[in-house]
Amino acid sequence: MKRFLIAGNWKMNKLIKEAGEFANELKAKNFSNADEVAVLVPFTTLCEVGSKLEGSGIGFGAQNVHFEKSGAFTGEISVPMLEEIGVDYCIVGHSERREYFGETDETVNKKLKALLAAGITPILCVGESLEVREGKGEQTFVAGQIISDFAGIPRDDAAKVVIAYEPIWAIGTGKTATPDQAEEMCAFIRGVFGGIYDNKAADDILILYGGSMKPSNAADLLAKNDINGGLIGGASLKVDDFAAIVDAAAQLK
Numbered sequence: 001m002k003r004f005l006i007a008g009n010w011k012m013n014k015l016i017k018e019a020g021e022f023a024n025e026l027k028a029k030n031f032s033n034a035d036e037v038a039v040l041v042p043f044t045t046l047c048e049v050g051s052k053l054e055g056s057g058i059g060f061g062a063q064n065v066h067f068e069k070s071g072a073f074t075g076e077i078s079v080p081m082l083e084e085i086g087v088d089y090c091i092v093g094h095s096e097r098r099e100y101f102g103e104t105d106e107t108v109n110k111k112l113k114a115l116l117a118a119g120i121t122p123i124l125c126v127g128e129s130l131e132v133r134e135g136k137g138e139q140t141f142v143a144g145q146i147i148s149d150f151a152g153i154p155r156d157d158a159a160k161v162v163i164a165y166e167p168i169w170a171i172g173t174g175k176t177a178t179p180d181q182a183e184e185m186c187a188f189i190r191g192v193f194g195g196i197y198d199n200k201a202a203d204d205i206l207i208l209y210g211g212s213m214k215p216s217n218a219a220d221l222l223a224k225n226d227i228n229g230g231l232i233g234g235a236s237l238k239v240d241d242f243a244a245i246v247d248a249a250a251q252l253k
């Protein structure tokens with residue numbers, strides 16, 4: 001049976017009270033596929049969301065982390081700090097962090113290693129800009145990200161990473177990649193990953209699509225062979241929209 005992960009990336013949204021209410025409502029949905037659902041929330045809401053989701057099967061996590069365990073890194077949060085809260089997941093290398101906060105493939109690689117050593121599942125984001133796609137360079141660009149981001153990571157660790165293909169031109173724009181465009185790149189990523197490691201690892205790894213996924217387009221995207229789920233921004237902020245996407249995945253089981 002195909003495995004899915006439907007993950008909501010709240011980005012910089014929701015205060016503690018609203019986050020707790022959302023988690024309560026999500027838990028109350030009693031999803032049959034709850035163990036294939038997660039929310040990635042602001043640091044300030046992690047404890048509240050984690051405690052409200054307890055016993056639901058739904059995972060939770062952070063949107064960024066520093067690769068050092070501790071030290072003089074004002075404003076940063078370390079892997080041991082996330083471990084203490086008991087997070088399941090952490091996003092790494094989101095395009096917004098690459099664009100606005102100087103994230104590079106080198107720091108992404110260090111963050112992946114630090115999270116994997118702690119048993120926290122990284123959700124690694126890759127994806128090209130509109131300019132790169134218009135120049136037909138998207139496969140070369142994304143392959144380069146994958147190769148650099150996984151450098152020096154052993155096969156069994158790498159197989160635990162969730163990869164999210166998020167074309168930058170589709171994020172928050174309402175302009176979704178077509179199911180065929182998304183499938184083509186997700187299959188390509190699986191091939192690149194299989195080339196670095198092996199076919200079994202490539203078959204097992206979860207590859208998500210992200211970029212304006214919503215209830216109206218989720219089923220068509222999720223039905224594609226190489227798309228194992230979604231990393232959802234805007235539509236993950238409303239419980240019913242997010243739940244509709246979770247249900248779309250359940251119906252494809």
Ligand code: 13P
Nearest residue numbers: 009171172211212233234
């Ligand atoms: P939107 O779903 O708002 O386009 O955001 C996608 C995203 O960046 C998820 O990480």
